[in-house]
Amino acid sequence: MKVQWQVTRRKIRGLFRARAFESDETLAEALKKPDLELGPPPPRAARPGRMNAGGISVFYGANSEHVALAEIRPPGGMRVAVAHFELLQNLKLLDVEALQSVLVRGSYFDASFLERLERAKFLEHLSHRITAPVMPSDEPFDYLATQAIADYLATKIGLDGIIYPSAQGRRGRNFTLFHHAAKVAPIELPARTEISVSLSNYLDDGFEVDYSVWEEVQPVSEPIPPLQDSFGMPLVPSIPLPVDADFRTPTLRIDVNSIKIHHVQSVSVKTQSYNVRRYRSERRDRYVG
Helix, strand or coil: CCCCCCECCCCCCEEEEEEEECCHHHHHHHHHCHHHHCCCCCHHHCCCCCCCCCCCCCEEEECCHHHHHHHCCCCCCCEEEEEEEEECCCCCEEEHHHHHHCCCCCCCCCCCHHHHHHHHHHHHHHHHHHHCCCCCCCCHHHHHHHHHHHHHHHHHHCCCEEEEECCCCCCCEEEEECHHHCCECCCCCCCCCEEEEEEEEEECCEEEEEEEEEEECCCCCCCCCCCECCCCCECCCCCCCCCCCCCCCCCEEEEEEEEEEEECCCCCCCCCCCCCCCCCCCCCCCCCC
């Protein structure tokens, strides 16, 4: 059976991504460079996840601000930055939920029917494996199966990412963009721009929360004439490429005006409860004939 992957054709305007912060210093640095700090981590800082091995950077996002916030499960007292990322290209995304309803028609007298049925069951099992909630006790090796699947979809099938239901947000959708489709376009700033961040503002009755970012641009000056050699030809300096040079095409752009800081005051849990029944009886020896 040749698998016909269900590639979504939905119009997705953008994705939301959240990151939690424990200190003012790290939050301030993130607000200075949100394209770097609120997007996927650099490869050297990418920890293993459900869809990526350690050192492989991917984009984990959601279809709404609420789902993105719920997915990282922040404890009380944390501050969480949530930003909206615009999609710059049309992407091929696999809707994993569609795999749960793969229908195989045929007859048990058909020699190939059982094989096709087994593959359909495998796809159904695969979808449940990918959409299963991430548990605190999960170890990195628990992700090996889904990491291998993600690598296969990216390199062999040519997909850019997957969509799967959120276990944290009702009717929410999670998105994973594979490494080749997870680059965020850098924020365009004039050369030598100085950026400063304020997290609070002082009023007569004390400090109040106030997140502000200032971009101080240097005034335009006369251009410096290029250096020339003895023949009057311009000298072109040799600029070595950085070790972590990234030649991928950007697929995302952060909307800096969409960034919100959520102060987590409390966490509510929605459950369905069941009573536990306990029984006691007198043990009786059974007669063995």
